Structures are given as C-alpha cells and as structure tokens.
Amino acid sequence: MDNIRLTQFSHGAGCGCKIAPAVLDTILKSDQPTALFPQLLVGNASKDDAAAYDLGNGQALISTTDFFMPIVDDAFAFGKIAGANAISDVYAMGGQPILAIAILGWPVDKLPAELAQQVIEGARAICAEAGIPLAGGHSIDSPEPIFGLSVNGLVHKDQLKQNNTAQEGDWLLLTKPLGVGILSTAQKKELLSSDDQNILLQQLMQLNKVGAALGKINGVHAMTDVTGFGLLGHLLEVAEGSGLSAELYYSKVPVIDAAKTYLAQRIVPDATYRNWNSYSSKTGFGAGVNVMEAFNILPDPQTNGGLLIAVAPDALEQVQNTLRENGLENFTTPVGKMISKTEKTITVIAG
Template sequence: MKINKISKAGGCGCKMSPLQLNEFLNGLTENQDLLNNNEDCSVISIDKENYLLKSLDFFTPVVEDPYTYGKAAAANALSDIYAKGGEPIMIQSIVGWPTDILSIKTLREVFKGANKICEESNLSISGGHTIISKEPIFGLSITGIVKKVNFKPNNNLNDGDLIFTTKPIGTGVLSTTQKLDKLDVEGTKILYETISKSNIIGIKISKLEYVKSVTDITGFGLLCHLLEMTSTNKVKIKLMKDNIPFIPESLKYLNLGIETSGGKRNRQYFEKHQQSNGFSGLYFDPQSNGGLAVVVNKKDKLKFVDFLIKNNLSKHINPIASVINENNKLPTFSFY
C-alpha cells in the first residue's frame, strides 16, 4: 500500500486550521521568558549574545515515496530553525507507525531520507520516540542556536519594504493530485525537488544586516503566513501578481478542480479578515517545506537581488509584494 493513501490529509495539509488553533491557544498561559510574537519556533534568551531555538514539527506522508517523505519531513522541521537564522545542534525524531499495514523496511527508508537532509547541518538523528498509530507520522524535534544580532523576527514590516520568496508555490495541489493517481511525471519531479530542498539558505540570509524579517511559508499558505506577519504591524500588503512563483503544473491541476482541504480551511480563516474574491486556491495552498518569505527595504533591493543571484536563486529576484502604510484606503491585501 502506498503510504500517502493511508492518511486523510498529507504533509502540512494535515495541520489544524488557523481558526481551530486560535480557539485552542486563546487564553492559555504563556512563558514570558519567550519571545511571544507567533514566531516560527520557540525562542529564549540564554545569554547576552545568543537565543536558544526549539521546534517540533511532524506530519503525515506528503508523497507516495517513503525516502522523499523522510526528506520533506526533515527539511520542513529544520525550516523553522533556519528561518530564524539558527544552526541546529540536536535533532530527535517523532514517529507514529501503523505496523499492521506498513513494514519496518518502509520506515527505515523514511529515516534514511530524513538523515540525508540532517547531514547538511553535519548532524544525524540522535534519538526520539516511536508509537504504533493508525496513520504514519514522522517529524523532528530540533534544538538550535542563533546570535541575537542575526535573529530576524517574522513581524518587522514597515511602509516601503519589499517581500521576496525563495521557492515556487503549489506543492499542496501537486501532492493531492498524486494521491488521486493523476500526477504526471513532470509534476512528480517538480513536487519531489521542491519539498526536498532545504531552507538552509536562511542561515546566510540572517547574517545580512539589511534583512528585516523572515518566516517560512508552510501549512497556512502564502496569504495566511503574510497575514501573520502583519498581525502586530499597522501595515498592508500589495501583491505583485505576475511575480508570485506559482508552479505551472499546479495551476493546471487547480483548473481541473483539484484543491486541498487544507487550502479551503486557510481560505476560511483569511475570510475572517478580508474577502477572498480574486484570490485563486494557490494563494491558500498549504506548502510542505515551503520557501522563505524575506523582507527588505526597497533601498536594499539591489543588494538582496545580488545575493539571490550569487546563491542560485535567480528565479526569485522579483519581489512578490510591497508593504504600505495602514492609513491607505486599500484592503489589507490588494493587487498592483
């Protein structure tokens, strides 16, 4: 049996909806030693120079290939640390496995894929916990560290800033299409390459002093993650529609009526803030190990474009959005 056939939803599409998450977290006690800004991971000061980072991330199979599933799950978990510029120092695994229908051999392939990604940080999985479950679950718990001077919050946006991304968008639709046995060879290749690519570039980005803010675009989709970035700022976002790197194959399958359940939940959450008319399903498509959203001021645009080119990200040299003052009469999100 293909591993992506067992679970109801796959990858970051299996996340609890933002609406449910807000209901769950509302009023719960928070540790005031932490930076509580809806950050990508837990952040705590450990001395005058460093923050300790902690993240836990797991999901159900996003693809039918066990090795690629392991790579994607590991890269997705590490992404929260990399988005803050952190360097991982310890990695443990979380496993739920339906041993009555999936073999241990298959699980070993998942681990091999995960370890391949961890090797980029010169680390391997050092331990973890396993249970027997009805659906396959795999992910990582990661401890990292970052110099305070390099830490980039996810909510430092001001009028005149530009937002860039580092990966194409649309893997949720491709993953769902594969689960329906309708994904072609080219779509499969793009899906596997995109979800397996590490966001380790975040470490370099964090060391650019002119970069103001960074987050990763994952299960809540592009618009809900950008909405989160604006939640504590009096700013609005103007999207540059032609610059948003939607995967052409994803648009093809979306036009055939294939959309993710996670994307629909993301749209429902977005509509609590603004009407979603004019926004296609890919704006809400849950990304498993999606790219980084990086904020720089417009005066630093050329410096960042040069950085992207030098780091083999020339496909992403065009900003996808600009930040404008809240006093503007436009809605929170609008198009140029």
Template sequence: MTSSPDVAQLRLTQYAAGGGCACKVPPGELERVLGDLLPASGPDLLVGVETGDDAAVVRVDGDRAVVLTTDFFTPVVDDPFDWGRIAAANALSDVYAMGGEPLVAVNLLGWPRDRIPFDVAAEVLRGGATVAAAAGCHLAGGHSIDDPEPKYGLAVTGVADPGRLLRNDTGRPGVPLTLTKPLGVGVLNNRHKATGEVFPEAIESMTALNRDASRAALAAGVTCATDVTGFGLLGHLHKLCRASGVTAVVDSSAVPYLPAARESYAEGYVPGGSRRNLDWVRPHVDSGVDEDELVLLADAQTSGGLLVAGELPGHPVIGELVPAEAGVTIRVR
C-alpha cells in the same frame, strides 16, 4: 491478521486522511485554543507564542540564543525516502526562518506496525537523516509510537545570534516582499495522492533547504521573515502583517508557481486545507483578483520557501509592505 502489503506497490499517501502541512489544524481553530493559554514569559524568552512565529527563541547569554521547534505530518508523497527528506527539510525550515542554524534534531515517528512493514519506516528515517546531514545538523535518536496513521518529523534545536533574528513582527512600511520558492506543492501533492502521478519539481522544491535564503537575508540586514507552509502564502503573510502592524500589497502576477500547478488546480486538485486557509484570511483581504487566484495564493504548502521583508538577489519580489490600513492586512492586485 492483516496481511502485509506489497512494498513495491505500496502507496503511503493512501494510509492517511490528510497529507503534509495540509493536514494541519485549521488556523482559526488553533488560534482560539492558544488564545486561552497563559503565555510563558521572562526576559530571556525572546520569541514565544504571542505573534505565532515559526519557532521559540531563548537567550542563553549575550551573543547566543537557542531556537526550538518541532514539525511532523502524514505522508505527502508515496516514496518513503522522499517523504523522510521532505519532512526533515520542513522541520529544519522553522530554524532557518528565525535566522538560526540547526544544531541537533531527534526523530518523531508514528507507525501502523500491523499495516505497513517497519522496513518502510527505516527508509523514511534514512531520508530524514540524509537531509539532516546535508544541513550539518546532528540527528540523534528520537521517539516512536504505534499509530493508526504513519507520521514523521523532527524536533529541532538550533542556535542564533539574539541580535540578528528573523522575526515576523519587525516588518516596516516601504520594504519589498520576496518569496524564495514557487507555490503550488499543495495542489500537486493533492493530485499525486489522487492519481499516483509524480512531480519531480515539487519534490525538488520540498526537499531544498532554506539555509542559503536565510543566510542571504541576514547578510542583507533583513530582520523580518517567515516561512510559507501549511497556512499558505496569504495565511503566513496575514500573520506577519498583523504582528508587525502593517498591510501588504501583493502583485499576484509576480508570484511564481511550479509547473503543472495551475493546470492541476483547474482540473480540481485542491487540498481542503487551502480552502480553509482562504476562509480564515478572507475577512482581512482586499482582493482585485478572482476566487481561483485567491485559492492558489492560500494553497497549503509543505516545506515552502521563505517570505522575506527585504530584497534577495535571485528571488522574485512579489509585493511590498505599506502603512497599516484599518481592517485590511493584505491587498491583492
């Protein structure tokens, strides 16, 4: 029989091969699989899988639409309460990225019962409930399985005005690009997993809701946005530009990073998912910066900010959308 670990010394990140959104299936592989599926259709399905947007949107009636999404992942930090908070904020983000408001969610939990005490799972669930409550989102039940690796997340249903959605296929030339959270959590989470060091700024960023940014974007009349998660800034921006038929120009010097992110990268802490992200977008990127800068721009984020085609007060403008250029979706300067 496997002995139970000392809960006080337990490091959740050591029970999983990956961590957070960096454990996503690589984007190239995912698109090849999805490309073989017949997409759902119908006049009331406003957003499906065609553009790789953040959530599905279905019209209920003239002024109401339902936003549906799910997201779950392996531990990104060792503290179970913080992991629950991060996973919940990340799942809710897809609703905010569509311009919606989360209404109700259910838990998704995979747990290695014979390896980690179930009391630890209770802390994960408590963290998720705390963030759902802060979002004004009902959290009602869910589903759990016995799993070799711990996994947690939410399936979320939200509501939106079908005439005021944020989508990734409505970008237009001449519009600035705004990023609402700094990059670097992938690098810092990789360092945390390797060393046990805790980075409070990263936890604060990952647990922060994208609610206010979403509401501000809608109030400003913005129609195009996405969130920056496992495919990194470059990956999600590539999808936005491809869906909208535009090219983006990114000013790398304007992109904000969390403290210690660049230092940690220089010391070799890089998620494998970040390099896979860069490999995927590289054929579509015209770069005037070095390889290290590109890897950081492709860093696999967990519960990142919104990337908004529009200007939001209080957040940095990192570039702009321009007319489409043949074979290039992103120019980095």
C-alpha cells in the same frame, strides 16, 4: 513494499494536515496568567516559526518541532521532506541548525517496519545535507503514519529574524513557487504525471539554507517560511504582527507551471478552502486579478515552502545578490510591499 502507497494511509498530506487557524486560536487560548521568562526572546506570544532563548553569551537557541502525515508515497522521500520542512523553521529565523531529534508514529499492524526504517534513513540523509546529526528520537504505534523532527539551532541574538518585525516600505520576496498543495493532491488522486512528480519532489526536498545567510543582513527586517497556511496566511501573520498591511503583486508571485493545469481539473486541497475561510474577510482584490485562480493559489498549503522575506529598500540589492549566490536567481523580483495599515490587511493587485 514497492506497491505500498503511503499517502493512502493518511487522511491529510504534509503541512495540509495543519489545524485551521481559527481552530488553533481556540486551542491556544489560555486564561492562566502568563509567566515571565526574561530569557525567552520568542515564545507563544507571537505566531512565529520557532521559540528562541537567550543563552547569555550573545547567542540565542532556536527550538522548533514539526511533523505530519505522508505527502508522498515513497518512504525515503517522505523522511527527507519532513526533515527539510522541520529544519526550515531554524533557517526562517536566520539561524544555523545544530541538532535534530526524530518523531515517529507508525501503524505497525498496517505497514511494515522496514518502511519506517526508510523514513528514518531519508531524515538522516537530509540532516547530513544540513550538516547536523539526527541524534535520537521517540516512536509510538499510531493509527496513521506520522513523521517529523524536533530541531535546535543557534543564531547571534542581534541577527535573530522574526515574522512580526516588518517595517513600512519593506519589499517582499519569496524563494520558492507556490503550488505544492495542488500537485500533492493530484498525486494522491493518481493524476500526477511523472515529470510533475519530479518537480514536486525536487521542491519538497530543497533546504532553505539561504535563511542562515539572510540572517546576517540587517536590512532583512522580518522572515518566515510559507507552509500549511499558504502564502496568504503567513503574509497575514507578518502584517498583523507588525501592525501593517501588505500589497501582493499577483503577477509576480511565482507558481509552479503545472499547478494551473491541475487546477483546470478542479484539483484543490481541502485545506485551501479551510485557509480561505479564515482569511477572506481580511483580503481585498484590485482590478485585473483573476480572483478565482488567486483563491485557489494564494491559500494553497505548502510543505517546506519558500522563505517570505521583508527587506528594507536599501538592502534589497544585497538580498538579491545573496539569493543569486545561493542559486535562487529566479526569486529576486519583489512579490509585494509592506504598507501602512488599511481596511484590508492584504490587498492583491495585478502587479
């Protein structure tokens, strides 16, 4: 089994498997009248990370699911990464995860069951790190390996964070560097160095636990996690949902150092082009920005990416202190700002 490379059995990788935003809009379109569910606080009406349901006792139930094809070759690591990515949706809404259920698709005629067992073991390990049980699940025989979790969490209703509630003047912070899509593509092409492999794995397995602490800060007006649509796509969701535009300070956006090395070798995920085609008309660039480089980095599909936080100016210091207390001292510099609506939804400036 040591010689089996999981990434060779799937046509996509991690959150880069996501359906293109424009196609997804077509899929979700409905002519049926929208049923009213007063207790549903967050649902299909917004493009948020999870659903939220009012439990009537001051708390809300957060419910989400996320799954994808292998982004790494090691089965145990794949399970941990897919699990961390799914759990992140609860953290992104300021909640505390409480329970997970596994979703497994496995090509039993191509890959041994023992590898699938290692995927589940990886998920159990990341769930244990999050302090929740992996309580069950469902599996099917599928043409490609697929794994993920359905996760439930809890949050005080008045601390629920959404991705469409940013306010003009909010500072933007990002808690992980970009570049995961580039590095994972290099890995699939067998060009990723061992050192960079370790950097990739470390980031992919890192839980976004700080989201639960950020949920308790009233000045955090909006929050989401950056995944398959890249920073550009998820910031667009924040801006459009909030009826605002955003400035993005390109020089302040954290990027994995090695990512630019692989970019120089023209290693770019296919999903980057898909994302850019969806967002380009809504994005403008200021003087001094390396547009070609930005085109390859800002729409780079992330898997288990960082939290994108919109925070009021008078709460910035509190948020920065919370990030430092959680080992994220390198991510306390604002990467952008929410502004009143302009012709372009996002303007990338040198910063």
